[in-house]
Amino acid sequence: MKALKSLGTQIYAMRYQLKIEVSLKPGHSDPEGETTARLLNELGYKVETVNVSKVYSIFLEAESRKEAEMKAEEMCKRLLANPTKDNYSFVIEEEK
């Protein structure tokens, strides 16, 4: 925990880990997943579908869990996901 001075009030910033997962929206074709599924079947696994997603593990400081959530939401909208084709979800963990 790190103490910050702001206008005479002491604010404590916590360290959080954001695990942000960006995946394709249902209905959008996933050529990478389809190719992977095909090969896994060739290797002898009876695989029905493979969906590929990306996970970003981000460490940051925030004053509260709510602020960390807001930042995660903003990051997804501004950079990590393209709303045309991507869904996103995140898990926030406080660093002990």
Add this chain to the structure above:
Amino acid sequence: MKREDIKVCVLRVGGTNCDAETKRSFEELSVQAEIVHVNELVKRRSLMEYNALVFPGGFSYGDYVRAGAIWAKWILAKLGKELKAFVEENRPILGICNGFQVLVEAGLLPGFEEISPYPEAALATNFPPGYNCRWVYIKHENKEKCIFTHKIPKGKVLRMPVAHSEGRFIFAKEKEKQCLERLYENDQLVFRYCDKNGEYAEGEFPANPNGSFHDIVGICNPEGTIFGLMPHPERCFYWWQQPDWTRRERMPQYGDGKLIFERLVSYLEKKG
């Protein structure tokens, strides 16, 4: 404006390519073209010195996050105001391949309601999957809006090379029909993939090399001054860049890519 006074900025960052070919194409048309690293442009705040801006092809920032995403957000963060002024003055912007991906990620294309804060379309992973490097035929669809193809007859078939892994143009599924209608209404559709006879590819590989929705190759903004396309016009500017030049006795001096540069220069000459 005199042709010799026209100044074009060809942007560069780590991972871009064909900036030299793009510069040479403009110079062949007696226009000044400068390859400028984006950090230099930010440092000098000099975007407004140029009459047109080109985002070339390549794999900017290693295509991390999504192709074109990092460059797009970086430009908006560092040069957002200048870029907005540039667009508002109807100064032309061309995005080739990765440059097209940048324009879409930056919300400049399709730009239904000016610059969109979030992307309104995407250039998704190719279908069939993988990097595709081949010559394709594209059919001109624009009536008169796009300044980069103005006076090229509607229906004319051009031949250009593509080289990309993420060129499948899509809209959000739930808005697909509505967005396509808007493209037609606003005369924003510029090229569609076709075969050599001009028959639309109808999504079939290899005429449509990436599975692009409605065989879309390239689009412009509602004003017609911002244009992005997946093929590389700078790679088919001269006759000796054509794939069959050794097999033909006579070739026209220039390839189809020259038309795009020529139309842009002609617009700038008249714009003054």
